[in-house]
Amino acid sequence: MDGSQGEFGFESPIDPSAVRRFLADNPEFLKGDDGLLAELGLTVATSNVVEFAPMARVHAAHQREAEQRQLLEETARANFAAQAQTHGAVVDLLDARNNSDLARRVDELARTRFGLVAGVIALECENLPPAGWRPLVEGQVNLLLDGPRRMSRMGVVRTAFGLFDEAVGPIASVAMVRMAIWEPSRQGLLAFGSADPEGFTPDMGSELIALLARVVERTAERWPLP
Structure with missing residues (x-):
């Protein structure tokens, strides 16, 4: 048996x-x-064909995790590169010899370090601002930022396109940060222009640009206007 x-x-x-x-x-x-x-x-x-469903689900989950990890790594590398460029830009700005040179350096770092169309310093003033700075009328900073309480604005702001010289090329999006320079303080803007409509968007953080604005403020205070 x-x-x-x-x-x-x-x-x-x-x-x-x-x-x-x-x-x-x-x-x-x-x-x-x-x-x-x-x-x-x-x-x-x-x-x-008999499909091993649990194995297929595990494989799909691993693939999603790998894609998310790759996205995080790419974002981290981009953030690190942006921070490194910003730190280099700070050193460039601190080396300015006068207000005119400061404006030139802002525009140069916008183009060479960040791949943008242009960078400008704008100031509300009754008389002409320092050479290379863009003049603004009183209250224009609040209008461009869409309110007296806003410190920055990013995205497609067509009213701000006029801050940039037409000769530099078309502007499709901007980043602007409020500045207060000298005593008594005068309202101003640090602005960057991109040729890409998605170059600056409202959901982007403005911390690095705000840092540059603070550096511009402190550097410009070396040469107060009369």
């Missing part, structure tokens, strides 16, 4: 090779039993 009680009813341990041979000879046995497939976590993808 061999101990067998049927095709798979063994009193002795089941021989895996026998099970393998049976499934190979009778493929419809597994594919036709939905309950058994469900218990094993398998699905029939086509008439000839």
